[in-house]
Amino acid sequence: MSAAAVSAMGAVAVFLLFCAPVLGFPAGYFSDDSASCGYKSCPATQPSMLNVHLVPHTHDDVGWLKTVDQYYYGDRNNIQHAGVQYILDSVVEQLQLDPARRFIYVETGFFYRWWKQQNSATQRVVTQLVNEGRLEFINGGWCMSDEATTHYSAVIDQMTLGLRFLNDTFGACGRPRVAWHIDPFGHAREHASLFAQMGYDGLFFGRLDYQDKARRIKDKDMEMVWRASASLRPPAADLFTGVLPNGYNPPPGFCWDxxxxxxxxxxxxxxxxxxxxxxVKNFLEIANNQALMYKTNHIIMTMGSDFQYENANMWYKNLDKLIRYVNAQQSKGSRVNLLYSTPSCYLQELHRANLSWSVKTDDFFPYADGPHNFWTGYFTSRPALKRYERLTNSLLQVCNQLEVLGGPQSRRGPHGEGDSNTLKRAMAVAQHHDAVSGTEKQHVANDYAKRLATGWAHCEPLVSNALTTLSGSENQQTYCLNLNISVCPVSEGQDEFSLTVYNPLSRSVSWAVRLPVNGSRYSVSDPSGRAVECQVIPVSKETRRIREDKGYAVNELVFQVEAPPVGFRTYGISLVPNSPAPAGPSPVAPPFIENQYLRVTFDPETGLVSSLTNLETKQKVQLKQNFYWYNASVGNSDSSQPSGAYIFRPNSSTLLPVNSAAKIQAVQNSVVQEVQQQFSPWVSQVVRLYRDSRHLELEWTVGPIPVGDFSGKEVITRLDTTISSSGLFYTDSNGREMLERLKDYRPTWDLKQSEPVAGNYYPINSRIYIKDKENQLTVVTDRSQGASSLQAGSLEIMLHRRLLRDDWRGVGEPLSEPGDNNEGLVVRGRLLLHLTPPATAADAHRPLSEETVMQPLLALQAAQLHPNTQLEFSGLQAALPPAVHLLTMSQWDQDSVLLRLEHQFEAKESETHSQPVTVNLQKLFSTLEVVGVSEMNLAANQWKDDMARFDWKTSTGEQPLPRPPTDPSPWEVTLKPMEIRTFLLRTQRK
Structure with a gap:
């Protein structure tokens, strides 16, 4: 190539041309030009006939009734007969017998295990099957994730993990073309947007509301284009979406497993x-009836179900016969043509039809499979596991970042050998639609939690090694993950210790720290030696009750810390001896608590919050907050459907208050003001306001939920305000874009409401709000929960559930978590309240929700620090602009880093921040020099410039918009609202 040609290509292309092999990508890694896989492998169809695409498949839950290990090995078949290893053995054997046969596989987490156990001969056979398109990977994530209770960052991570393994193993022929979410219980718009940005051409799913499905069948609208973002330019987030006719099961009478x-x-x-x-007669009737629901002369049939094909010969032998005998009828005038196929081959035929498709812009929540069967309980089921998953997501991001910043020494250093892969796989498994959703058996939920704990145990030495490398201190680090119940051995037992606060966000944060201590007074100093104001307060009676003998601290040390972007700051803490004990809490409720930003008033008779005032903007709303429960239905004259792990069904719309008043204790000092409210022996709350906080914290504690009256309970908190919301409220989609909701309304069909409470519940992953022209009240959550607004000006959030009946959706046991003493689970969490004008609300709640998801990591050291210890460090040269979020920073291989930058504001959401932002990648890191960059799709399994998806005509008639202007330079990248950009960086240490 001539020098002129190289000059014309630009730096990014040059890097791709000369450096891609160095990054470890083999020939054909992203290109399938030399193979016959993908769309090239699709069988011929008959244009003048009804083509029935038979899709052999298995649906393999990554844990549900059995643990993921038990499912793989076929253990505990007394619970459920299922053995994934035998399914893959059998399918591979049968595919070799006839080149016409096809099979699709979805759950990469299972396939990864099986592949590692195969000999080289079997691996060569499988590779040939993949290259010929006879074994096709669909979806390709580590699991098939839930869509209601997962955060988008964890979804991206688990998809990347699975898709990377497929690329590493099979090259481009391992890259799925179709997303396949046949079992999740409702479908999120953000998931569709992510799939589109990952390069998928289409999405197929099985579950949607029974009324929605009936309408779509009538109107032949079972397939559509899902416009999954209100901010990204079409067709960037447009995804062709199809509803499967039988869920994911075969037609009745045609199951041969x-x-x-x-x-x-x-x-x-x-x-x-x-x-x-x-x-043959029965099948032809079914096929022709199914064709009446769809627009083209192609229909799809899922030939398989849960854990099927363990004896694949049974399926294929009968499918071979079915194809032969049905197609033989063509000589007698039949116009039906059967063929082995895959979802991608079916999708290709729909694309070739060149029709116009309807456009959907909302989501598919809530999901109901009958008038009284709303699958809205799992939005909250197992709230402790939901919180642990969210906390572990934050720990994983810290682990990933420090692996990059610490370099090779982070993996093998003075604190032992660490790795991030174990936690990546554990978190990926936790995204499964029967994991974080809370819809698994209790022993399986325990296994998910154990996996997360094991993953973090592998990351701990990595994090410690990295902090040692960056700070120069080889002291042992201790990570206290039970601070929510005031447990930390180092701070409880040491008179002098240090605290390192690592901040994974790309901007500085200020964070309130509460450490369990046994002294009465302490001094805290920052890296410059300046004193940090701190206070000691007694550990609350409620916290002592919950933790039991897990800790013994009598007090908590409270102070505010600051940490630089993607970096740490270390604080010194020393006991001040001979100090008097801190004052105990006052039994008298204060009329209000306030700082320079907020004032919270309390009703003097009930002790409940009565108003909230934003002192900066002079806004005030009346606000009453209390705790209630719905009695769980066990069936009535309308329906026998009970409430359970999946289904939320109260026995009436009547809320029962836990108490109309609360017993009060109050703590007020220069750092924090809090009102401790006791509503009953099993419900309490702390209303907390830190000195410099612009939000109000409600720390709730619920449990053990009493069921001695033989009534299951669904516990909520409700906030009643004077905001004129007119029945409208807004919920996030997987933590990103917001969706407008209206009570008893669905945008795409006329709803006949049969459950006025459960039928109006929606999932929230990070926030919910109501607003009028003057005021917006936003509630930020610390985990995924179910929520609604059943009255104007009101928000209710479900916190905890304890139920006595199974809801008949397969899990086979009531949702009655035992807790430590087998008396019922106690759960503690936080809600953060923000009152702002609507025009500026996003400027506050976007970064607040980001801070709640990506929390600082606290590392304590009992020994004195070496004088040369570096007490402050930032991995960035400067904080990123407020609109930009550092979503991913992860070691890809020895010399390359996977980086995702995200614009975290929607279009028109913020006058200040809903604007394009440019970031210079060469000026990003403080200790790494970026010497090469190549942009990838969101899943990091394809070069961005090579990502060519199907274009679809829509009923709206608009044409695909041209690509937006390019970046200012190869190193300067511009992010537009809601855009996530993924880069593979070649780096070297400065």
Whole structure:
């Protein structure tokens, strides 16, 4: 190539041309030009016939009734007969017998285990099957994630993990073309947006509301274009989406697995039970009826179900016969053509049809499979696991970042050998639609939590090694993950110790720290030796009750810390001896608590919050907050459906208050003011306001929920305000864009409401708000929960559930978590309240929700620090602009880093921040020099410039918009509202 040609290409392309092999990408890693996989491998169809695409598949839950290990090995078949390793063994054997046969596989987490156990001969066979398109990977994430209770950052991570393994193993032929979410219980708009940005051409799913499905069948609207972002320019977040006709099961009468009871095809005419004629007649009737629901002369049939194909011969032998005998009818005038196919081949035929499709802009929540069967309980089920998953997500991001910043020494250093992969895989498993959703058996939930704990145990030495490398101190680090119940051995037992605060965000944060201590007075100093104001307050009676004998601190040390972007700051803490004990809490409720930003008033008779005032903007709303429960239905004259792990069904719309008043204790000092409210022996709360905080914190504690009255309970908190919300409220979609909700309303069909409470519940991952022209009240949550607004000016959030009946959706046991003493689970969490004018609300709640998801890591050291210890460090040269979030910073291989930058504001959401922002990648890191950059799709399994998706015509008639202007230079990248950009950086240490 001539020098002129190189000059014309630009730096990014040059890097890609000369450095991609160095990054470890083999030839054909992203290009399938030399293979016959993908769309090239699709079988021929008959243009003048009804083509029935038979898709052999298995749906393998990554844990549900059994643990992920038990499912893989086929253990504990007394619970459920399922063994994934045997499914893959059997399918590979059967695919080799006939080149026409096809099979799709979805859950990469299972396939990864199986692949590692195969010999080289089997791996060569499988590779050939993949290269020929006979074994096709669909979806390709580590699991099939839930869509209601997952945060977008964790979804991206688990998809990247699975897709990278497929690329590393099979090259471009391992890259899925279709997203396949056949089992999640409702579908989020943000998931569709992510799939589109990952390069998928389409999405198929099985579950949608029964009323929605009936309307779509009537209107032949079972397939559509989902416009999944109100901010990204079409078609960036447009995704063709299809609803499967039978969920993900075969048509009735055509299930031929060893788990099925349908009769096989008996095709010996000399035997009395010959049934070919009846089977063919039945199938043709089903196929023609299904065709009435869809627009083209192509239909899809899912031939498989949960953990099927363990004996694949049974399926394929009957499918071979079905294809042969049905197609034989063509000589008698039949216009039905059967073929082995895959979802991507079916999608290709829909694209070739060149039709116009309807456009959907909302989501598919809530999901109901009958008038009284709303799957809205799992939005909250197992709230402790939901919180632990969210906390672990934050720990994983810290682990990933410090692995980059600490370099090779972080993996093998003075604190032992560490790795991030174990936690990556554990977090990926936790995204499964029967994991963080809370819809698994109790022993499986325990296993998910254990996996997360094991993953963090592998990350701990990595984090310690990195902090040692960056600070120069080899002291042992201790990470106290039970501070919410005031437990930390180092601070409880040491008179002198240090605290390192690592901040994973790309901007500085100020954070309130509460450490359990046994002294009465302490001094705290920052890296410059300046004193930090601190206070000691007694550990509350409620916290002592919860922690029992897990800790013994009598007090808490409270102070405010600051940490630089993607970096740490270390504070010294020393006991001041011979100090008097701190004053105990006052039994008298104060009329109000306030700082320079907020004032919170309390009703003198009930002790409840009565108003909230933003002192900066002079806004004031009346606000009453209390705790209530719905009695869980066990069935009534309308329906026998009970409430359970999946289903939320109260026995009436009547809320029962835990108490109309609260017993009060108050703590007020220069750092924090809090009113401790006791509503009952099993419900309490702390209303807390830190000195410099612009939000109000409500720390709730619920449990053990009493069920001695033989009534399951769904516990909520409700905030009643004077905001004129007119029945409108707003919820986030997987933590990103906001969606408008209206009570008893669905945008795409006329709803006949049968459950006025459960039918109006929606998932929230990070926030919910109501507003009028003057005021917006935003509630930021610390985990995924179910929420609604059933009255104007009111918000209710479900906190905890304890139920006595199974809801008949397969889990087979009531949702009654035992807790430590088998008396019921106690759960503690936080709600953060923000009162602002609507025009500036996003400027506050976007960064607040980001801080809640990506929390600072606290590392304590009992020994004295070496004098040369570096007490402050930032991995960035400067903080990123407020609109930009550092979503991913992870070691890809020895010399390259995976980086995702995100514009975290929606278009028109903020006058200040909803503008394009440019970041210079060469000026990003303080200790790393970026010497090469190449942009990838969101999943990091394809070069961005090579990502060419199907274009779809829509009923709105608009044409795809041209690509927006390019970046100012190869190193300067511009982010537009809601845009996530993914880069592979080649780096070297400065």
């Amino acid at each position: 060893q788990l099925c009871n349908d009769p096989p095809i008996r095709d010996d005419p000399d035997l009395e039970d010959y049934n070919v004629d009846s089977v």
